[in-house]
């Protein structure tokens with residue numbers, strides 16, 4: 001058992017490095033780039049998804065390599081794939097999850113066909129390049145590399161490609177957790193999308209961002225009812241009037257500022273990267289926000305504002321479909337996003353108080369229980385070691401996500417899930433996610449593959465078979 005005892009010791013890192021060196025990395029990197037190009041060519045636009053295309057793509061890759069996989073079709077055409085390298089059980093398993101669906105892409109606004117997978121000036125083009133097909137490639141390559149090198153694993157390494165993330169995950173991660181939870185019985189960690197290596201526009205790494213907590217959606221519909229009538233004779237108490245009055249109170253409501261530990265930590269970790277006049281304040285954001293002037297300036301930025309409070313966006317309104325008819329009902333939808341530790345019922349009580357009109361009904365459209373993942377997981381030890389080697393001085397930190405990913409399905413069941421894909425993304429490239437001209441550099445695919453392999457090897461306690469055991473294995477084969 002000595003090979004597991006010294007997991008983080010220098011000796012074990014050296015053993016790991018030696019075995020990784022035996023792999024033909026230039027060939028593996030070429031393979032990863034080719035795989036990315038072919039994967040980007042599969043149209044898995046959701047809706048309708050057609051993720052079976054992705055599931056079959058990986059099934060065939062794993063089959064050729066001699067790795068067993070299972071495909072689960074949650075609804076016609078909606079594929080999910082699970083493949084596993086089995087460890088000796090001395091460590092929990094590592095689940096590598098990515099979603100195979102992509103959001104729609106309109107070729108009229110792209111410089112290259114969104115499903116061409118074309119290589120242009122050192123970049124591979126395609127919808128999903130950043131969100132999040134490249135991570136599927138780095139995950140698959142990690143299984144292939146570990147398998148080919150004959151590494152002995154402490155924990156299982158699981159590849160999980162899921163459907164439907166872009167529409168909420170009901171047919172993907174939600175389905176897998178609901179219907180096949182036994183597959184994740186030994187899971188110690190799930191690595192998913194949601195964070196990456198943030199770089200400035202010159203391509204210099206600023207921080208490694210690991211998403212451990214995300215705002216939770218709490219989508220609501222407000223319904224006002226009242227006497228209908230003819231538009232020529234206004235009714236003070238009509239449904240639309242009452243609804244609009246309630247919405248006026250809601251939109252004027254300033255929800256309280258609250259700085260979660262993840263947010264406090266993120267701004268402290270990255271303070272040195274902030275504007276010079278704000279650096280001192282960012283080191284202790286909670287204290288700085290007590291100053292109303294600083295708070296006003298900080299929250300004037302929509303993203304920063306969303307990081308420190310529950311937010312409500314009025315997104316949809318409906319009433320009469322005739323100009324001269326006062327309708328009996330009027331409704332509005334609110335995209336509410338709660339801080340990750342917010343009790344939804346408490347928020348709802350506050351909202352009722354703000355609306356101050358008992359006759360307005362509130363329907364819940366979508367709600368997840370609050371869930372975060374711990375920031376002291378051994379993943380952070382592993383990432384800090386790798387980051388220090390690859391990008392000395394660049395912090396590993398925990399930005400709060402304002403959107404949501406499939407991680408909540410696992411977090412709700414007590415399995416730590418982290419958003420981190422080790423690709424370097426410049427600020428100017430972020431808009432390609434769900435935007436036009438999505439693409440990824442070949443350098444990024446290559447280094448992302450290497451770093452993913454390093455992370456997973458360490459988490460799963462991968463060790464090269466030592467010559468003595470190798471000989472024993474050979475003898476047994478005879």
Ligand SMILES: [Zn+2]
Nearest residue numbers: 131132165193
């Ligand atoms: Zn995504």
